[in-house]
Amino acid sequence: MQTSYISKNKICKGEEIKGQDIRAGVYSLIEKDYPGFSKDDFVSLNELNRYRRLYLTSLIAEEKGELAIIDLDVMDAIKNNSILSENIKDEMDGELTFGEKFADRVALFGGSWHFIISFFVFIILWMVTNLWILTVKPFDPFPFILLNLILSCIAAIQAPIIMMSQNRQEQKDRIRGEHDYKINLKAELEIKLLSEKIDHLLVNQNKKLLEIQEVQTDYLEDLMKVIQNKKI
Template sequence: MKISHISKKEISKGEDIIGLDIREGIFNLIKSDFPDFDKDDFITIDELNQYRRLYLTSLIIQEKGELALIDRNVLEAIKNNSILSENIQDEIEAELTFGQRLADRVAAFGGSWTFIITFFSFIIFWMLVNIWFLATKPFDPFPFILLNLILSCLAAIQAPIIMMSQNRQEQKDRQRGEHDYKINLKAELEIKLLSEKIDHLLVHQNKKLLEIQEVQTDYLEDLMKELKKK
């Protein structure tokens, strides 16, 4: 039974990785932690994957310098095998204050046909009341100065509320963009890890095939010797 050079524990069958099959960058990273690690020593596939993740982290640091918080979150997710996909809409809604929720609702109502038809009907009703029903003593005679004042106040209040809602929408779009970036980055790094595993499996499989061919060659040689003797 083979012993892991890192954990000093027995390695299950099929889980052993010899140092000779490890890429140079990852091998050097292991050797930095275990100076006596050699090409003939063995480690487990889980230990190799752990150092692969550390190696990817070091490559990103070399390429981008100091890691941003979003990159550290992705690497932490890879390290813990956690999932980044989440219901970001619920997370965004949970962080809203009462004022932000109210601004979103007012902006949604102010930009609807319901608001346009309702307010237009109100204006027509206001004008008819002052021109027709209260023709002798209208409370807002033509040119409807009070109505203009109400409209001006409404526009002054509605404009900043709509701007608040637009700022919230920009923040939502930015959070969605960061979320998509994290998922894409994690997918790219996972593909790299998967490629490393496939390379290892191919090398391991080729070695097994060569061993099988050598054994078959030995059988053929033995058969040829027996035939020559007869």
């Protein structure tokens, strides 16, 4: 009869398991508790089954732990890169000065049909007033020099005001572009982490499930040996 390296007790016939016949994962657990354990030493079937259960428990715990770490990585990535959708327009409009707001309103009105129609009606009224209504003493006789001066002044003032508004619009577009880039970068990071998690499920989890099945197969083989020995 062989002696168990763990309990130092005699092992019943047919229940002795040699170290070289033990699966590597289970063997490493025994060796961790008993550093002097070697391939030539023996353990009992009950002792081996106890370490098999510990090994299965460690596999399941390790699997859950790895999944939890990936989940935490995703949450940390989202937290550290917490760029969410923002209303760029409201944010920038809240920081505008009176001059910038006035420039935006002038540019908005100057580029509309209301301005074109209103200005066209104003010019017609100006010309009609000086040609037909005030025929005796018009304040701006033909060829309407005063009107031309007013139009030139309006164009000279309107042009830089519209350019100010366009510069602000370019700045807003630049900020919006940076904002979109950050959102896309965050989405790319989340997709990458999700892909890693799926790869982990497809590779590592399946590998551990197969290993668990192999340990269960060892259980069945040992049970069959015990049953055969009892029949003999």
